[in-house]
Amino acid sequence: MCEPLKIEMSLTERLQEVRASIPEDVTLVAVSKTHPAEMIREAYDAGQRVFGENRPQELREKYTLLPHDIAWHMIGHLQTNKVKYIAPFVALVHSVDSDRLLAVIDREAARNGRIIDVLFEIHVAVEETKSGWEPDELRKYLAEGTWRGYGNVRIRGLMAVASQTDDDGRIRAEFTTVRELFLELREAYFGADFDTLSMGMTHDYPIAVECGATMVRIGSRIFGARDYTNTNK
Ligand SMILES: *Cc1c(COP(=O)(O)O)cnc(C)c1O
Numbered sequence: 001m002c003e004p005l006k007i008e009m010s011l012t013e014r015l016q017e018v019r020a021s022i023p024e025d026v027t028l029v030a031v032s033k034t035h036p037a038e039m040i041r042e043a044y045d046a047g048q049r050v051f052g053e054n055r056p057q058e059l060r061e062k063y064t065l066l067p068h069d070i071a072w073h074m075i076g077h078l079q080t081n082k083v084k085y086i087a088p089f090v091a092l093v094h095s096v097d098s099d100r101l102l103a104v105i106d107r108e109a110a111r112n113g114r115i116i117d118v119l120f121e122i123h124v125a126v127e128e129t130k131s132g133w134e135p136d137e138l139r140k141y142l143a144e145g146t147w148r149g150y151g152n153v154r155i156r157g158l159m160a161v162a163s164q165t166d167d168d169g170r171i172r173a174e175f176t177t178v179r180e181l182f183l184e185l186r187e188a189y190f191g192a193d194f195d196t197l198s199m200g201m202t203h204d205y206p207i208a209v210e211c212g213a214t215m216v217r218i219g220s221r222i223f224g225a226r227d228y229t230n231t232n233k
Contacts, residue, residue, distance in 0.1 A: 011039060012046040015222050022209055022216060029073050029198070031219030033058065034226045037065040043222065044070065052094070052217050056082035063089055075159075075198075075217055077131050080104040087111065093118045094159040094198050094217075097131045099146055102153060109152035117156045119198055122181060124174040125163040132160065135181050142189055157196030157214070158182045162204055171204050175211035182212075 009017070019028060029052040032040045040051060044067060053059040054076025063072055063086075071091035078095050086093075087108035096102050096118045109116040123132030133141070141147070147155070160178040162171045178199060186194040200208025200216035208216060220226065 011042050011223065015043055015046050015048060018218055018221055022205070026209055026213060027196075027215040029075070029215060029217040030222050031075065031201075031217050032062070032223060033076070033219065034228065035223045037062055039223055040066055040070075050091075052219075056085040059090070060085045073217075083108045087114070087116065090116060092156065092196075095119075095121045095131070097121050097133060099141060102147060102150060106150035106152045115152050115154050117154050119157050119159040119196060120155070122158050122160045122178050124160050124177050126165075127163065130161055135177065138181075138185075142185065154193060155190060157194050157198065158185070159198035161201070162199070162208075164203075168207060171207050172211065175199055175204075175208050175213070179212045 015030070022028060027050060028048070029050050030043055030048050031052040032043070033052070033054045040062060043051075049069060050071045050073060052073040052075040053062065054074070056074070056078065059072055059074060063070075072086070072089060073092045073094060074086055074090050075094045077097070078093060078101060080101055083101070083104045087105070093105060093116060096105070097120075102118065105116055105118060120138055121132035122138065123130055123134055158178055158181065160174070162174045165171065179197065182197050196215055197213050198215040198217060199211070199213045200218075202218055202221040205213070205216040205218060
């Protein structure tokens with residue numbers, strides 16, 4: 001009998017394929033949410049050191065189980081009362097969406113004798129449920145200046161999630177909006193420290209890279225489909 005071969009790529013091979021598909025100076029955040037520590041370990045053994053998670057307790061648990069030279073990124077919506085779980089070790093919080101959250105990260109960072117790197121999440125997608133700052137809202141907030149008093153956070157750039165759509169033109173337009181806002185704010189407020197533009201996921205990262213992403217967050221293309229036991233994606 002003659003039929004096509006179905007050869008499953010290993011996690012290591014998928015990781016290498018993704019790595020090879022993005023420029024060397026773009027940071028790959030391997031989004032390991034919902035996947036067990038053993039799979040992260042496999043990616044780690046293949047050389048990956050930056051992982052992204054979206055639930056503080058899950059992040060903390062994986063931190064305790066895995067080697068401590070991993071840079072753990074918090075990429076999901078973060079409630080202020082959960083910052084304490086990750087403040088001792090988190091390398092970058094992508095999802096700062098309010099002054100209140102930034103203030104709590106600053107306080108918890110100080111408590112741990114740390115300076116925590118953060119990104120502002122920008123809302124550009126059409127879906128109403130996605131969190132983040134509207135560009136004008138963030139401009140107003142930065143002009144007002146409260147953030148200047150937070151000595152234990154370092155604002156490194158912007159993060160965005162584009163619309164869930166097959167319309168590449170729309171995705172490109174959204175990433176371009178974020179890119180332009182990034183350049184504007186870097187020039188107006190932050191300078192060289194503001195060097196991180198986190199955008200692009202499995203279905204849209206090639207477009208994000210074209211639009212200037214310095215960091216992409218890729219989950220399912222590396223780890224396979226996620227099995228959600230509840231709806232908190
Ligand atoms: C889950 C998630 C990703 C990764 O999504 P994939 O489509 O699996 O690559 C990236 N960014 C954020 C904010 C996420 O929540």
